[in-house]
Amino acid sequence: MSRTILYARVSTEDQNSSHQLAQAEAAGFTFDKVVVDHGVSGVSVPLAERPEGKRLFDMLHRGDVLVVRWVDRLGRNYQDVTDVIRHFMREGVVIKTVINKLTFDGATTDPMQAAVRDALIAFMAATAQAQAEATKEAQKAGIAAAKSDQAKYRGRKPSFDRDQLSAVQQMLADDAGASQIAKATGLTRQTVLRIRDDVAGAEAALARWQREDA
Structure with a gap:
């Protein structure tokens, strides 16, 4: 059975991730689980090395949906963000963002749609770093x-x-x-x-x- 999981990240221990959850719920999302990293930099710490973020690699399975406020929650480094999104797509996980309402799905077999999707991933990752x-x-x-x-x-x-x-x-x-x-x-x-x-x-x-x- 597929699940929808929200991943939230805040950069300092004293910040509160509750508004990321509220923002996602206001956008119409409901979640089976919420995973949060507190006090973790999106620039210097890749998702796979974060205390909670690394759990996503074992937690998410084919058909699951990963929701983030925006791609900068996954990372603020171009290479890291693109690698993470492509990894999850290969595993059959769909990534959705609250801001801009983007969907990254690796299931498409149409080469034109795949090209547009990959170009958008690259653009969003570059924007996160910039x-x-x-x-x-x-x-x-x-x-x-x-x-x-x-x-x-x-x-x-x-x-x-x-x-x-x-x-x-x-x-x-x-x-x-x-x-x-x-x-x-x-x-x-x-x-x-x-x-x-x-x-x-x-x-x-x-x-x-x-x-x-x-």
Whole structure:
């Protein structure tokens, strides 16, 4: 009997994966099991080396569906993401994303459909790595701002966490509207607009609080 499994990942121990589950359920998914990695980098730690993610390789079987918020939950490295998706497709597992509603299925025998699918996989994996690199640069700018004299006052604690900020940045890159992003991430539309208008400032706000709460 086929199963539907959600895999969620958050980058720090203090982040909460519940909004990834809520976002998936709002998109119409129901799950037989939820697998979560906490405090794991998608850039430096491949899925097969994560405490929980590595279980997916034994857990998933032909006919099962693996749901992720977006391909960056599987990884933020081009080679790792493409290898993982192709591995699961060879095993007969269907991968679906909540954002963009993509489906990667290895069952197709039509060469044109397969070519389009493989090109999309490559594009999404490249986008995940590019987004990770852009986020890293924004984080550097935010940390620099947090360390400046003007940043001695922390201000109000951000209403978003690292995972939500990454999701907003990803959806903005995909040209999603503020209302759509707000619904998907659980943030207010005003918060999404503030992030859109000042990504470095959002990064700085997180950096200030994380630095002093550490």
